[in-house]
Amino acid sequence: MESSHSRPSAQNHDSSNGQPREEISGAESPPSLVPPYWSHRRYESYSSVKNTKPPPITLEDHTEEPSEQSGAVWAEGVTIDDYVLVSGTVPNVGNFVVWNCKIETLDGGSIVIRKRYSEFDDLRRKLLMTFPNSGGAMPPLPPKSLFYKFRPSFLEKRRTGLAYFLNCVLLNPDLSSAPVTKEFIFS
Numbered sequence: 001m002e003s004s005h006s007r008p009s010a011q012n013h014d015s016s017n018g019q020p021r022e023e024i025s026g027a028e029s030p031p032s033l034v035p036p037y038w039s040h041r042r043y044e045s046y047s048s049v050k051n052t053k054p055p056p057i058t059l060e061d062h063t064e065e066p067s068e069q070s071g072a073v074w075a076e077g078v079t080i081d082d083y084v085l086v087s088g089t090v091p092n093v094g095n096f097v098v099w100n101c102k103i104e105t106l107d108g109g110s111i112v113i114r115k116r117y118s119e120f121d122d123l124r125r126k127l128l129m130t131f132p133n134s135g136g137a138m139p140p141l142p143p144k145s146l147f148y149k150f151r152p153s154f155l156e157k158r159r160t161g162l163a164y165f166l167n168c169v170l171l172n173p174d175l176s177s178a179p180v181t182k183e184f185i186f187s
Contacts, residue, residue, distance in 0.1 A: 057167045074177075075170035076104040080163040083155060084114075097155065099162060103170065103185070113185060117141075120162055126180040127169065137172055139165055 057077075080101050088094020096116055103111040120141055128135060142161030148154040169175045 057164070057171055073171060073173050074106055076106050078103050078163055078166045078170055080159050080166075083159065085150065095150065097150070097158075099159065101163075101166065103166075111185065115184075117144075117158070117162070119184065120165065123169070123180065123184045124165070127175055127178065130178055130180055131174060134172075134175065137175065138168055141165055 078101060080099050082100050084098045084100070086096050086098055088096075098114050098116055099120075101113045101115060103113065105111065124138060124141060127138060131137075139161075142158045145154060169181060175181055
């Protein structure tokens with residue numbers, strides 16, 4: 001049994017003159033309105049999109065403006081310059097990487113800390129528990145790998161990902177002043 005309701009026509013009519021008007025599909029929207037990562041152009045390969053680096057993190061100087069947030073940020077930036085491969089007692093069992101992180105402070109000093117990937121993971125987990133709505137402020141940590149975890153190319157990607165994560169945490173006034181973050185830095 002067919003419905004007595006008619007379907008709307010595929011053309012829309014302009015109410016001002018009764019003439020059919022063109023429909024604009026979402027794929028034809030102006031390029032200025034579409035973020036670059038929504039691009040579906042065929043000439044871009046997956047590898048070229050995957051290897052794009054995130055934009056650099058910048059820090060604005062608001063020290064002249066008295067505010068609660070300007071006093072909470074104490075770091076200027078973080079670099080992870082190198083790592084040390086620590087070998088276990090049995091060959092290829094118990095090996096791990098320790099990352100040498102250098103935190104530049106706003107007062108001109110620096111703090112050097114040495115952390116394992118698991119400690120970064122623990123910091124992120126604790127920050128998400130402390131600040132449940134902060135998932136967007138913290139990028140995910142670089143992924144783990146069972147097979148490539150000691151290869152130089154894998155470690156380089158992990159180094160840049162960990163530095164980016166730590167910069168996002170320390171340049172955020174709420175996250176950098178959290179006791180969890182201070183415990184990570186000073187323990």
